[in-house]
Amino acid sequence: xxxxxxxxxxxxxxxxxxxxxxxxxxxxxxxxxxxxxxxxxxxxxxxxxxxxxxxxxxxxxxxxxxxxxxxxxxxxxxxxxxxxxxxxxxxxxxxxxxxxxxxxxxxxxxxxxxxxxxxxxxxxxxxxxxxxxxxxxxxxxxxxxxxxxxxxxxxxxxxxxxxxxxxxxxxxxxxxxxxxxxxxxxxxxxxxxxxxxxxxxxxxxxxxxxxxxxxxxxxxxxxxxxxxxxxxxxxxxxxxxxxxxxxxxxxxxxxxxxxxxxxxxxxxxxxxxxxxxxxxxxxxxxxxxxxxxxxxxxxxxxxxxxxxxxxxxxxxxxxxxxxxxxxxxxxxxxxxxxxxxxxxxxxxxxxxxxxxxxxxxxxxxxxxxxxxxxxxxxxxxxxxxxxxxxxxxxxxxxxxxxxxxxxxxxxxxxxxxxxxxxxxxxxxxxxxx
Ligand SMILES: *Cc1c(COP(=O)(O)O)cnc(C)c1O
Numbered sequence: 001x002x003x004x005x006x007x008x009x010x011x012x013x014x015x016x017x018x019x020x021x022x023x024x025x026x027x028x029x030x031x032x033x034x035x036x037x038x039x040x041x042x043x044x045x046x047x048x049x050x051x052x053x054x055x056x057x058x059x060x061x062x063x064x065x066x067x068x069x070x071x072x073x074x075x076x077x078x079x080x081x082x083x084x085x086x087x088x089x090x091x092x093x094x095x096x097x098x099x100x101x102x103x104x105x106x107x108x109x110x111x112x113x114x115x116x117x118x119x120x121x122x123x124x125x126x127x128x129x130x131x132x133x134x135x136x137x138x139x140x141x142x143x144x145x146x147x148x149x150x151x152x153x154x155x156x157x158x159x160x161x162x163x164x165x166x167x168x169x170x171x172x173x174x175x176x177x178x179x180x181x182x183x184x185x186x187x188x189x190x191x192x193x194x195x196x197x198x199x200x201x202x203x204x205x206x207x208x209x210x211x212x213x214x215x216x217x218x219x220x221x222x223x224x225x226x227x228x229x230x231x232x233x234x235x236x237x238x239x240x241x242x243x244x245x246x247x248x249x250x251x252x253x254x255x256x257x258x259x260x261x262x263x264x265x266x267x268x269x270x271x272x273x274x275x276x277x278x279x280x281x282x283x284x285x286x287x288x289x290x291x292x293x294x295x296x297x298x299x300x301x302x303x304x305x306x307x308x309x310x311x312x313x314x315x316x317x318x319x320x321x322x323x324x325x326x327x328x329x330x331x332x333x334x335x336x337x338x339x340x341x342x343x344x345x346x347x348x349x350x351x352x353x354x355x356x357x358x359x360x361x362x363x364x365x366x367x368x369x370x371x372x373x374x375x376x377x378x379x380x381x382x383x384x385x386x387x388x389x390x391x392x393x394x395x396x397x398x399x400x401x402x403x404x405x406x407x408x409x410x411x412x413x414x415x416x417x418x419x420x421x422x423x424x425x426x427x428x429x430x431x432x433x
Contacts, residue, residue, distance in 0.1 A: 006395050007056075007058055007394065007395050008056045008057075008058070009040065009042065009054070009056055009058075010056060011043070011054075011055040011056045012040070012041070012042045012043040012054055012055055012056055013040065015043040015055060016040065016041060016043055019043075026041075027041070031401075031402065031403065031406070034402040035402075036383070036387065036402055036403045036404075037386070037387045037390040037391060037402045037403070038387060038391060041402075042054040042055075042058070042060075042394070042399075043055045045057075046075075047062070047066075047070075047074035047075055048073075048074050048075050049073045049074060049075075049413035050062060050073060050074070050411060050413040050414045050415070050418050051074070052074070052399055058397070059397060060394065060397050060398060060399035061397060061398050061399065061414070061418050061421065061422055062074070062399045063398070063399060063400050063401070063408040063409060063410065063422075064399060064400070064401050064406075064408070064409060065409040065410075065411055066278060067273065067409075068247075068248050068252065068272075068273035068274060068409055069273045069274055069276055069277060069278045069319075070278060070409070070411055071251065071252060071274050071319070071323065071332075071361060071409070071411050071412065072277075072319055072322045072323070072411060072412050072413070073411045073412055073413025073414075074278075074411075074413070076318075076319075076322065076413075078318055078322065079277050079278065079315055079318045079319055079322070082314050082315065082317075082318040083279070083311060083314055083315055083318075085314075086099075086310050086311050086314035087311060089310065090310065091309060091310070091311045092305075092306055092309040092310070092311070093309070093310060094305065097308065097309075097310050097313070099308075099310050099313035099314060099317065100119065100308040100313055102313070102317050103119070103275070103313045103316050103317050103320070104117050104119070106316075106317065106320050107271065107275065107283060107285065107320075108285070110251070110255055110256050110257075110260075110320070111246070111250065111256050111257055111259065111260070111269055111271070111285070112256055112259050112260055112265045113244070113259055113265045113266050113267065113268065113269045113285070113286050113287070114269055114285035114286055115285070115286065115287055115288040115291065116285055116286070116288050116291035116292070117283050117284070117285030117291070118283065118284055118285065118291070118294055118302065118307075119281060119282070119283050119304075119307050119308040119312075119313075120281075120282040120283065120284070120302075120304055120307050121280045121281065121282060121304055121306055121307060121312075122152070122272060122280055122281075122282045123151075123152050123245075123247035123248075123270065123271075123272030123273065123282045124151075124152025124153050124154055124282070125152070125282050125304070126152075126247065126270040126271065126272055126282035126283055126284045127151040127152040127154060127157060127210070127245060127247070127270050127284075128152065128154040128156075129284050129294075129302045130210070130243050130245075130268050130270050130284045131143060131154070131156055131157075131210070132300060132302065133268065133284070133290065133291075133293060133294065133300055133302075134207040134208035134210075134241045134243060134268065135207045136293050136299070136300040137207075137241065137290050137293050138207040138208065138239065138240065138241060140204070140205050140206060140207040140240070141183045141205065141207060142183045142184075142185055142202055142205045142206045142207060143156070143183060143184055143185065143206065143207050143208055143209070143210060144185045144186070144187060144195060144198055144206060144208070144209045144210070145157060145159065145184060145185070145186055145187075145209075145210050145211065146186065146187055146188065146189040146211050146212075146215075146374075147186055147187070147188050147189060147218075147374065147375045147376070148189060148215060148217065148218030148221070148374065148375030148378065148405075149189065149210075149211055149212045149215055149217060149218070149245070150212070150217035150218075151210060151212075151245050151247075151270075152247075155176045155177070155180040155181065156180055156181060156183070156184055157184065158172040158173050158176050158181065159172055159181045159184045159186055185198050185202070185206070188374045188375070188376065189211070189215055189218070189221060189223075189227075189373070189374040189375065190221075190223065190224045190227050190373045190374055191374065192226075192227060192230040192231070192234070195209065195230075195231065195234055196234060199234060199238050199240075204238075204239075206238060206240045207240060207241060208235065208240045208241035208242060208243055208267070208268075209231055209234075209235055209240060209241075209242050209243065210243040210244075210245055211231070211243075211244065211245065212244075212245050212246075212248065212249065213228055213244045213245075213246065213249060213253075213257075213258035213259065213262065213264075214249050214253055214258050214359060214362065215407075216248040216249070216362060216364075216406070216407035217248070217405065217406070217407075218374075218375040218378050218405050219364045219365075219366055219372065219378045219381075219404055219405050219406065219407065220356065220357065220358070220362060220363055220364020220365075220407040220408070221364070221372055221373065221374065221375075221378065222357065222359060223262065224373060228258075228262050228264040229264055231264075232264050232265075232266070235267075241266075241267040241268060241290070242266040242267050242268075243266055243267065243268040243269065243270065243286075244257070244258060244259055244266040244268075244269050244270075245269075245270045246258060246259070246269050246270060246271055247270055247271060247272035247273055247282065248272075248273055248362070248407070249362065250269070250271040250272070250273070250274060250275065251271075251274040251275060251319075251320065251323055252273075252274055252360060252361050252362055252409070253359055253360050253361075253362060254329055254360060255323060255324070255328075255329065257269070257271075261359070261360070266286070267286050267287050267290060268284065268285070268286035268287070268290060269284065269285055269286055270282065270283070270284045271283040271284070271285075274319060274323075275316045275319070275320070276312055276315060276316055276319075277315030277316050277317075277318060277319030277320075278315055278319075279311060279312040279315040279316075280306075280312060281312045281313075281315075281316050322412070328412065329360055329361075331412065332360050332361035332410060332411075332412065333358075333359075333360050333361075335410055335414055335415075335416065335419050336358040336359075336360065336361055336362070336363050336410045337358050338416075338419050339358070339363060339410065339419045339422060339423065340356055340357055340358040340363045340364075340365070342419065342420075342422075342423030342426070343356065343365050343422075343423065343426050344356060344365070345423075346423060346426045346427040346430050347365075347367075347426075347430060349427070350427065350430040350431045350433075352367060352385070352430055352433065353367065353368060353369040353382075354366065354367055354368070354369075354370075355368060355369060355370025355371060355372060356370075361409060361410045361411065362407050362408070362409060362410075363407065363408045363409075363410070364407045364408060365408070366378060366380075366381040366404055367381045367382040367383075367385045367386050367389070367404065368380045368381045368382065378404065378405060381404045383404055385433055386403075386404045388433055389426075389429055389430065389433060390402055392428075392429030392432065392433070393425060393426065393429055395429075396425035396428060396429060397421075397425065398421075398422050398425050398426075
């Protein structure tokens with residue numbers, strides 16, 4: 001925020017200035033630095049329900065939800081109580097614990113593709129492992145990902161998406177060897193022809209295709225009709241595996257994820273965010289014959305000191321229990337659609353080109369007329385305008401993701417009143433843009 005802001009942010013500014021001397025960019029994950037919207041993040045003191053309070057005492061209605069996990073609302077009393085009780089028995093055993101069975105059964109029951117599961121500590125870890133597994137199972141090395149899809153920060157996924165027919169992936173970050181990404185092929189999202197071309201150019205060499213079935217890391221981009229089904233068909237035809245990265249969409253797009261919502265069952269799935277209930281958990285799972293490749297059942301090595309620890313399992317179990325209550329997803333669908341429609345109407349009424357939408361508890365909004373089918377389309381957004389909008393919304397007490405290329409999240413704790421206030425705030429800010 002600049003000095004023209006109406007928000008008092010003195011303490012945030014002091015703490016963040018000190019943080020920048022202690023940690024690279026002052027943060028432990030880049031997007032938190034708010035670089036794309038001016039670079040002054042708010043330092044948060046506490047969270048509860050749909051709200052966050054910064055260290056200067058300002059309250060915000062929060063639509064980041066700690067980037068996905070907080071689907072039941074922040075610091076849900078039942079989750080906190082369960083974590084406290086579990087902590088009394090110790091935080092990590094480094095040995096089998098019954099709670100792993102409980103969460104594993106819940107995940108297997110919920111997610112159509114998952115017959116067996118392995119818990120890890122983050123979405124990044126889950127995606128690294130699933131890539132190794134696709135390669136181990138097929139004996140092939142190449143993999144297709146989509147432009148704008150994020151699968152964590154592992155080397156093999158940090159590829160700047162080139163044209164749909166790029167045969168060599170170029171690393172997106174220094175420190176990633178070309179040799180590591182040479183086997184990562186990229187295609188534009190929603191482009192089946194590009195995927196077919198890659199398979200034709202690399203016969204018998206592609207281990208699998210990985211994607212966010214609903215993109216959330218290039219802004220919110222849903223799959224076009226037939227896209228997921230097309231990928232299912234093409235991968236089958238070529239003996240390749242299909243992996244849905246549902247780290248963001250799992251238990252959010254529906255209880256069984258995007259695969260349940262769209263009725264397309266991949267071979268493998270990665271999970272994270274919601275299944276940890278705010279503690280560090282990731283998971284990968286899928287067909288039993290593939291998962292049997294994983295050590296110690298099979299030869300593909302993958303391990304973790306804190307994986308499946310009782311504290312994280314407890315937070316996940318309690319969160320999924322809350323999500324199983326009747327009416328959950330109907331509620332999320334209704335308030336999120338109301339928010340999305342309200343934002344678009346506000347943009348229309350105030351004369352701004354905008355497009356967007358929502359599915360269940362995930363939404364997105366671009367300052368461009370659209371439609372947005374892929375990352376190239378998303379990049380047409382007016383980023384300057386978004387920066388001003390974002391800052392204006394903070395001043396109105398609404399905390400949105402600090403980038404056009406991030407989806408927004410609602411939770412069970414967001415009330416109709418919160419949504420109404422947010423739409424009203426957007427209207428006010430947009431009329432001054
Ligand atoms: C967040 C995210 C990841 C990475 O998960 P971390 O827990 O941040 O490592 C991977 N894939 C998708 C789709 C994500 O949204």
